[in-house]
Amino acid sequence: MDNITGKVVVITGASSGIGEATAKRLAEKGAKLVLAARREERLKALAAEIVRKGGEAAYAVADVASAEDMRKTAGLALERYGRIDVLVNNAGIMPVSRLSELRVEDWDRMIDVNVKGVLHGIAAVLPAMREQRSGHVVNVSSVAGYVVSPTSAVYSATKFAVRAITDGLRQEESAASGIRATVVSPGITNTELLNTVTSPDVQAMASHVQGMGISPDRIADAIVYAIGQPDDASVNEIVIRPTAQT
Ligand code: NDP
Numbered sequence: 001m002d003n004i005t006g007k008v009v010v011i012t013g014a015s016s017g018i019g020e021a022t023a024k025r026l027a028e029k030g031a032k033l034v035l036a037a038r039r040e041e042r043l044k045a046l047a048a049e050i051v052r053k054g055g056e057a058a059y060a061v062a063d064v065a066s067a068e069d070m071r072k073t074a075g076l077a078l079e080r081y082g083r084i085d086v087l088v089n090n091a092g093i094m095p096v097s098r099l100s101e102l103r104v105e106d107w108d109r110m111i112d113v114n115v116k117g118v119l120h121g122i123a124a125v126l127p128a129m130r131e132q133r134s135g136h137v138v139n140v141s142s143v144a145g146y147v148v149s150p151t152s153a154v155y156s157a158t159k160f161a162v163r164a165i166t167d168g169l170r171q172e173e174s175a176a177s178g179i180r181a182t183v184v185s186p187g188i189t190n191t192e193l194l195n196t197v198t199s200p201d202v203q204a205m206a207s208h209v210q211g212m213g214i215s216p217d218r219i220a221d222a223i224v225y226a227i228g229q230p231d232d233a234s235v236n237e238i239v240i241r242p243t244a245q246t
Contacts, residue, residue, distance in 0.1 A: 225238075
């Protein structure tokens, strides 16, 4: 038995891609899940599939850009399961473009979802985790959280921020409250993320990277590894790229 069975895990962005793959893996290992995202039909179907296979899952329709939605999501976990062991802050969008395109609404939205969303998740679970004197926050950054490239300035800024927030949380809470903090940074992964691109220039280029990506299961495995370690080991950082990605 690993250190996952029976854990209560809240996952944002569970309606597709990495979040969905992580939910399935964790359910197989006996975690009790709260699945959060905006598309209710997807969440409902995933929760039903998990339950059909003998797992435990509830879902919350939530926009991570709303602190209130995230409070309600954490509330559902506490009401249903009585505690929160892990938050996987995975929801994210990637409407990348050159700064000169002035897609200011995309910039605002990326900051709202990728940065504020992570903070809203932390705000929602931290009081319970501090009270429990245990917990684990897994934040999904990106290879773009280490390097900037043309079109990625704002997206990279949000993902650099995710790394900063994760390490800040670790420094403040690990020793003091026993709360573990992990940042998982994927390279190109085959999900629906490119659907969030709005720039026609980037959409035209995106076809080149499609097909190079790895399965979201590979990233789910990394998240599951971090969660499954014994409580006295805090895996702080994992970067995972397709072998073919430079
Ligand atoms: P997907 O587009 O498949 O999944 C993104 C998830 O985030 C969906 O479940 C979506 O659900 C949810 N989401 C988006 N906006 C919101 C919101 N405002 N509130 C709540 N949920 C939201 O992409 P991935 O699985 O690839 O993305 C997961 C994470 O991985 C992201 O943080 C992304 O930046 C990161 N990442 C992905 C890489 C890749 O190549 N795919 C590479 C590096 C990092 P819904 O629309 O139902 O709300």
